[in-house]
Amino acid sequence: MSQRLEPGDAAPDFELPDADASPVSLASFRGRRVILYFYPAAMTPGCTKESVDFQGSLAELEAAGVAVVGVSPDKPAKLAKFREKEGLGFPLLSDPDAAVLQAYGAYGEKKLYGKVVVGVIRSTFIIDADGKIEKAYYNVKATGHVERLRRDLGL
Numbered sequence: 001m002s003q004r005l006e007p008g009d010a011a012p013d014f015e016l017p018d019a020d021a022s023p024v025s026l027a028s029f030r031g032r033r034v035i036l037y038f039y040p041a042a043m044t045p046g047c048t049k050e051s052v053d054f055q056g057s058l059a060e061l062e063a064a065g066v067a068v069v070g071v072s073p074d075k076p077a078k079l080a081k082f083r084e085k086e087g088l089g090f091p092l093l094s095d096p097d098a099a100v101l102q103a104y105g106a107y108g109e110k111k112l113y114g115k116v117v118v119g120v121i122r123s124t125f126i127i128d129a130d131g132k133i134e135k136a137y138y139n140v141k142a143t144g145h146v147e148r149l150r151r152d153l154g155l
Helices: 045-063 076-086 099-103 145-152
Strands: 015-017 023-025 033-038 066-072 092-094 107-112 115-120 123-127 133-137
Touching: 015 092, 033 045, 045 066, 045 076, 045 145, 076 092, 099 107, 123 145, 133 145
Parallel strands: 033 066, 066 092
Antiparallel strands: 015 023, 033 123, 107 115, 123 133
16 A cells, blocks of 8 residues: 655656657656646546546636646556547646556555445645645545635635
8 A cells, every 4th residue: 555645745756658658757847836636547427527627727727837737547548539539738647557646645445336446546636846745635526626626726
C-alpha cells in the first residue's frame, strides 16, 4: 500500500507520456500551481464527468495561473481518443504501470460496488509553484469535485 501525501510534502516528480506519446514532466510546470488529478479510466461515466468539469473551468483556472493535468493507467492512444471525443485542452498522461499513481498514494485497495479491489483511487492534488503539495484529496467523487477545488483556490 502506498503512502498518502500531506500538505507540505514534496510532490513526487515524474515524466510520463501524454496522449501524443510525448514526455511530460512535473518539473516542466515549476513556477505555476498545478492541479494533478488521477482517474481510473478514460471514457467511463465518472471519469468523463470529472474531466469535462475540469475543461469547463479551464479558462478560469489558467487565468489564475493554475495548470490542469490528468493521469490514468490508459495507453496514450486511448487518451488521444478521450481528448478528441470530449474536447479536452489539458495534458492527459499515461501511467500504465501505476508507478506515479503509487508514488502519490492514488493506487491501492478501494471498495467498488461493495467489493474490495485494487486499483486507481480517484485523487487530486494542488501542487504549489515550488513543487510542494498544497492540498491532497483522496477518494474524491467525480461530481462536484471541480467546484470544490475552485472554492478552495478562491476562484
